[in-house]
Amino acid sequence: MSYDHRTIETRWQRYWDEHDTFRARRREGRPKLYILDMFPYPSGAGLHVGHPEGYTATDIVARYSRMKDIDVLHPMGWDAFGLPAEQYAIQTGTHPAVTTQQNIATFKRQLKSLGFSYDWSREVDTTDPDYVRWTQWIFLQLFKKGLAFQDEVTVNWCPTLGTVLANEEVIDGKSERGNHPVERRPLRQWMLRITAYADRLESELEGLDWPRGTLVMQKEWIGRSEGAEVTFRVKEHDGSFRIFTTRPDTLFGATYCVLAPEHPLVATITTDAQRTAVDDYVAKSKNRAERDRAATKDKTGVFTGAFAENPVNGQPVPIWVADYVLMTYGTGAIMAVPGHDERDWEFAKAFGLPIVEVVKGGDVTQAAFTDCEDGELVESGMLDGLRPPEAKKRITAFLEEQGLGTKRVQYKLRDWVFSRQRYWGEPIPIYFPVSCEGDPRTSPHKIHYDQPLAVEEAELPLRLPELEDFKPGDDPAGPLARAVDWRFFRKDGRWYARETNTMPQWAGSCWYYLRFIDPRNATEAWSPAAERDWMPVDLYVGGAEHAVLHLLYSRFWHKVLFDLGFVKDAEPYARLVHQGLILGEDGEKMSKSRGNVINPDDIVQAHGADVVRLYEMFMGPLEAVKPWQSTQIQGVVRFRDRAYTVGMRRTTEAIDEATRRLVHKTIKKVGEDIERMAFNTAISALMVLVNHLQAQDPVPREAAEALALLVSPFAPHLGEELWQNLGHAATLAYHPWPAFDPALATDDTVEIGVQVGGKTRGTVRLAKDADEAAAREAAEANPDVARFLEGKTIKKFIYVPGRILNFVVG
RNA sequence: GCCGAAGUGGCGGAAUGGCAGACGCGGCGGAUUCAAAAUCCGCGGUCCUCACGGGCGUGUGGGUUCAACUCCCACCUUCGGCACCA
Numbered sequence: 001m002s003y004d005h006r007t008i009e010t011r012w013q014r015y016w017d018e019h020d021t022f023r024a025r026r027r028e029g030r031p032k033l034y035i036l037d038m039f040p041y042p043s044g045a046g047l048h049v050g051h052p053e054g055y056t057a058t059d060i061v062a063r064y065s066r067m068k069d070i071d072v073l074h075p076m077g078w079d080a081f082g083l084p085a086e087q088y089a090i091q092t093g094t095h096p097a098v099t100t101q102q103n104i105a106t107f108k109r110q111l112k113s114l115g116f117s118y119d120w121s122r123e124v125d126t127t128d129p130d131y132v133r134w135t136q137w138i139f140l141q142l143f144k145k146g147l148a149f150q151d152e153v154t155v156n157w158c159p160t161l162g163t164v165l166a167n168e169e170v171i172d173g174k175s176e177r178g179n180h181p182v183e184r185r186p187l188r189q190w191m192l193r194i195t196a197y198a199d200r201l202e203s204e205l206e207g208l209d210w211p212r213g214t215l216v217m218q219k220e221w222i223g224r225s226e227g228a229e230v231t232f233r234v235k236e237h238d239g240s241f242r243i244f245t246t247r248p249d250t251l252f253g254a255t256y257c258v259l260a261p262e263h264p265l266v267a268t269i270t271t272d273a274q275r276t277a278v279d280d281y282v283a284k285s286k287n288r289a290e291r292d293r294a295a296t297k298d299k300t301g302v303f304t305g306a307f308a309e310n311p312v313n314g315q316p317v318p319i320w321v322a323d324y325v326l327m328t329y330g331t332g333a334i335m336a337v338p339g340h341d342e343r344d345w346e347f348a349k350a351f352g353l354p355i356v357e358v359v360k361g362g363d364v365t366q367a368a369f370t371d372c373e374d375g376e377l378v379e380s381g382m383l384d385g386l387r388p389p390e391a392k393k394r395i396t397a398f399l400e401e402q403g404l405g406t407k408r409v410q411y412k413l414r415d416w417v418f419s420r421q422r423y424w425g426e427p428i429p430i431y432f433p434v435s436c437e438g439d440p441r442t443s444p445h446k447i448h449y450d451q452p453l454a455v456e457e458a459e460l461p462l463r464l465p466e467l468e469d470f471k472p473g474d475d476p477a478g479p480l481a482r483a484v485d486w487r488f489f490r491k492d493g494r495w496y497a498r499e500t501n502t503m504p505q506w507a508g509s510c511w512y513y514l515r516f517i518d519p520r521n522a523t524e525a526w527s528p529a530a531e532r533d534w535m536p537v538d539l540y541v542g543g544a545e546h547a548v549l550h551l552l553y554s555r556f557w558h559k560v561l562f563d564l565g566f567v568k569d570a571e572p573y574a575r576l577v578h579q580g581l582i583l584g585e586d587g588e589k590m591s592k593s594r595g596n597v598i599n600p601d602d603i604v605q606a607h608g609a610d611v612v613r614l615y616e617m618f619m620g621p622l623e624a625v626k627p628w629q630s631t632q633i634q635g636v637v638r639f640r641d642r643a644y645t646v647g648m649r650r651t652t653e654a655i656d657e658a659t660r661r662l663v664h665k666t667i668k669k670v671g672e673d674i675e676r677m678a679f680n681t682a683i684s685a686l687m688v689l690v691n692h693l694q695a696q697d698p699v700p701r702e703a704a705e706a707l708a709l710l711v712s713p714f715a716p717h718l719g720e721e722l723w724q725n726l727g728h729a730a731t732l733a734y735h736p737w738p739a740f741d742p743a744l745a746t747d748d749t750v751e752i753g754v755q756v757g758g759k760t761r762g763t764v765r766l767a768k769d770a771d772e773a774a775a776r777e778a779a780e781a782n783p784d785v786a787r788f789l790e791g792k793t794i795k796k797f798i799y800v801p802g803r804i805l806n807f808v809v810g
Numbered sequence: 811g812c813c814g815a816a817g818u819g820g821c822g823g824a825a826u827g828g829c830a831g832a833c834g835c836g837g838c839g840g841a842u843u844c845a846a847a848a849u850c851c852g853c854g855g856u857c858c859u860c861a862c863g864g865g866c867g868u869g870u871g872g873g874u875u876c877a878a879c880u881c882c883c884a885c886c887u888u889c890g891g892c893a894c895c896a
Binding site for chain 1: 813817821822823824833834835836845849852875876888889891895896
């Protein structure tokens with residue numbers, strides 16, 4: 001009887017649905033596991049094979065845990081705001097909400113066809129007004145705490161496209177699409193003060209069970225560095241500026257200073273003689289995107305004509321303007337120490353500026369000497385003879401004493417630009433007073449952006465207006481600005497204007513894990529009880545592409561909610577695992593243009609959901625990048641069919657010793673492998689069991705039952721079918737995971753290798769706990785071994801019970 | 811350039827100090843079949859040898875150890891991330 005995957009799989013999927021099998025329930029005092037997948041953006045293309053990889057992994061853990069009598073929360077939802085639906089709307093006029101719902105329906109059908117054990121009653125959709133309401137509510141909490149604010153941010157504005165472009169969309173001052181000119185222009189934006197949490201976002205990474213690389217990436221992104229801020233006075237001018245340095249110990253070696261082109265002091269200190277050159281340079285830098293600037297490492301810059309005074313030795317140092325100094329980091333100004341900083345060294349070489357050695361240890365005429373542990377301070381007054389770490393402390397203390405500087409911690413992390421000039425996102429729930437003679441919808445008016453007002457929480461959600469045309473348009477306020485009847489409203493006789501920017505796609509994914517714990521709560525975003533019950537997320541699985549932004553933003557929101565007392569943990573995701581990318585059969589990244597995309601629907605159709613699940617888990621370690629190989633699928637198809645054939649045979653209560661031991665070994669191995677998420681080797685162990693049972697007809701009942709239960713997390717439809725065939729009326733989803741007898745899970749005699757001089761020459765079968773004398777005797781009796789011992793003196797004999805025997809010969 | 815991960819049969823991979831190559835794909839031989847597919851059984855690192863057996867073998871070169879895919883040092887290659895952050 002062959003396995004008819006279409007009938008069997010749909011039957012069990014219907015059973016699970018009808019019986020609400022996977023509804024999450026929390027029992028007082030029981031252990032719990034919150035097992036979360038990164039929810040998908042429901043694109044028009046449907047599921048790709050990368051989705052079922054992570055989702056199968058978590059599903060295995062979830063199913064296994066339920067059988068271990070653990071309360072499991074395993075939800076799924078949709079990160080459904082985003083550009084593609086809006087782009088499609090611009091092209092076709094179809095409302096993004098329509099496209100989004102169609103795509104969600106497709107994704108849901110596909111996920112259901114794979115037999116994942118989600119609690120679908122908890123499904124959330126970030127575009128649902130009931131969800132948007134609480135995203136907006138969290139924004140208001142940030143706003144009220146002073147963490148959401150407006151600022152003029154220099155953005156890449158493309159007038160032709162009528163939109164703001166990301167840095168990577170700008171190439172050489174032109175838009176990537178269409179090659180239209182792009183201006184750097186300040187635009188009012190909503191910002192979130194993530195920098196206020198920089199220290200905690202870094203220090204609280206400690207103790208998270210996350211991939212090492214991801215922790216490192218987050219740390220580098222936050223980019224904490226310790227140093228000093230030092231004030232330099234401008235000579236013959238009443239201005240001064242502050243610089244940030246991590247090498248205050250090299251202060252005596254500062255031979256010039258550099259201001260970023262955007263630095264406010266540039267305009268006032270530039271001498272008449274240098275004015276034209278400086279103005280030209282500043283104007284040119286202005287229209288270069290930051291990425292562009294960074295692309296060319298050749299140093300450029302212009303002398304301002306002004307000098308500053310080195311605060312420790314009174315030496316005059318020329319002040320230059322150069323774009324290798326960024327206005328967005330530190331103070332936008334540096335002291336340049338060409339002797340001990342590579343960038344300053346290159347700049348000094350390019351412009352013939354003096355290079356002074358203040359730390360002995362290298363040759364500053366050849367290259368900057370940047371070692372900050374070794375070396376000896378010279379030509380540095382009171383610092384002479386010290387090593388850099390000591391000198392740093394000394395000079396910082398001195399600067400603080402003299403009121404010339406302070407110790408300072410600086411981060412690379414910048415505040416988060418949170419507004420988008422788009423339609424398909426959550427409206428920012430803020431409005432502003434309007435001054436107008438008459439009706440601002442038709443008359444000239446002024447919007448007081450400096451007086452933002454929060455929408456009343458009771459009025460949330462603030463819904464998007466209906467629009468005919470979703471194009472960004474020529475107004476940098478975004479498409480919502482055109483919905484004048486929505487934008488302007490009258491309250492208590494005064495006119496107000498709503499914010500027309502929307503939130504970025506990150507917003508919804510920042511807190512969805514919290515909505516899952518209490519998704520239908522109509523009065524709160526989630527209840528404290530639900531939070532106590534289920535948080536934190538115990539296992540979070542998703543792609544490494546979210547290693548920085550999503551995870552950082554989400555952690556930031558969580559910490560704010562923690563400070564406000566809405567959650568009890570400082571961190572949302574206790575354990576994180578990234579599934580590795582699945583490449584195409586050609587070993588290249590799957591993409592439409594390469595034509596190497598595998599559609600999981602096709603595999604489900606041809607071979608069934610269990611095969612997709614088994615294959616993706618059998619390919620290799622979950623975290624590894626690995627190519628798809630269609631020919632390999634045959635292997636798991638055979639396994640599935642054999643397991644079915646063997647499992648459907650009539651059973652016997654009799655069981656031979658070897659089979660019994662193998663069953664117990666397999667129970668042990670599969671359980672341990674699931675716990676360390678080594679699914680490929682767990683499946684391998686199941687293959688060994690099935691291959692062994694192949695020859696047994698009738699099959700021992702103990703073995704058949706174990707097989708059904710053990711295989712079920714991986715191939716749940718197969719598991720249920722076998723289980724039912726063994727006479728069980730109910731689903732095995734909550735049947736206790738079989739226990740193994742440790743005595744049976746190991747053999748009592750083992751075959752171990754015998755080495756002579758480190759080379760294996762033969763094997764002997766020994767009792768597991770045989771003593772050394774017995775082991776040696778057995779080994780010497782082995783002719784293959786004896787041959788190599790002949791005429792040799794045995795210097796040493798090594799015996800590791802159950803492992804190895806080794807004669808060390810002279 | 812810096813940071814992170816990884817290099818094992820024809821291929822995906824297993825073994826985290828103890829018999830390298832579990833398990834699977836492909837290949838080869840056999841059973842079944844009129845024949846084929848499917849299925850089942852068996853054999854598969856490489857070199858020398860008819861064989862018995864032996865030499866070599868986990869990116870490269872060194873080292874530690876009775877014993878190294880595994881630990882240490884240096885290097886090469888691939889993938890991912892960052893990249894003038896003072």
